[in-house]
Amino acid sequence: MNQAGTHLIADLYGCRGLDDMALIEDTLRAAVRAIGATLIGLHLHPFGEGQGITGVAMLAESHMTIHSWPETGYAAIDIFVCGLGHDLDRGITLIADALRADRQVLTRIQRGA
Structure with a gap:
């Protein structure tokens, strides 16, 4: 079997704006564009005032997710895309900079390798 795709997992520390729905949405949309993926749908769920947000961007190529803990400044990011030719590092850099x-x-x- 050829490689199915690349899964990049990022632990981000010292983040700001982790309870800001507009920032998280804009950042995920920009990151999808930055990696050259196709957005199928985006869903964000806030856990309340000053609390975290969980979000998933469904991609034609797979997915991008965020789980945030504003109380500790921590965000967990996953980007998984099938195939080659996607610059996942560019997406993570964009997210880390925005936060x-x-x-x-x-x-x-490397999935399926």
Whole structure:
């Protein structure tokens, strides 16, 4: 079997704006464009005033997700895309910059390899 795709997992620390629905939505949409993916749908769920947001962008190529904890400044990001030719690092950089992350830890998995 050829590689099914790349899964990039990012732990972002020291983030700001993690309870801002408009910021999270705009950031996910921009990140999808940045990696050259096709957005099928986007759903965000806020957990209340000052609390986190969970969001999923369904892509023709797979998905992008965010789970945020504003109380600790932490965001968990997953980007999984099938096939080649997508710049996942560009997407993570865009998200980290938009959330003003102080630090990031990245894990890259080659799925189906």
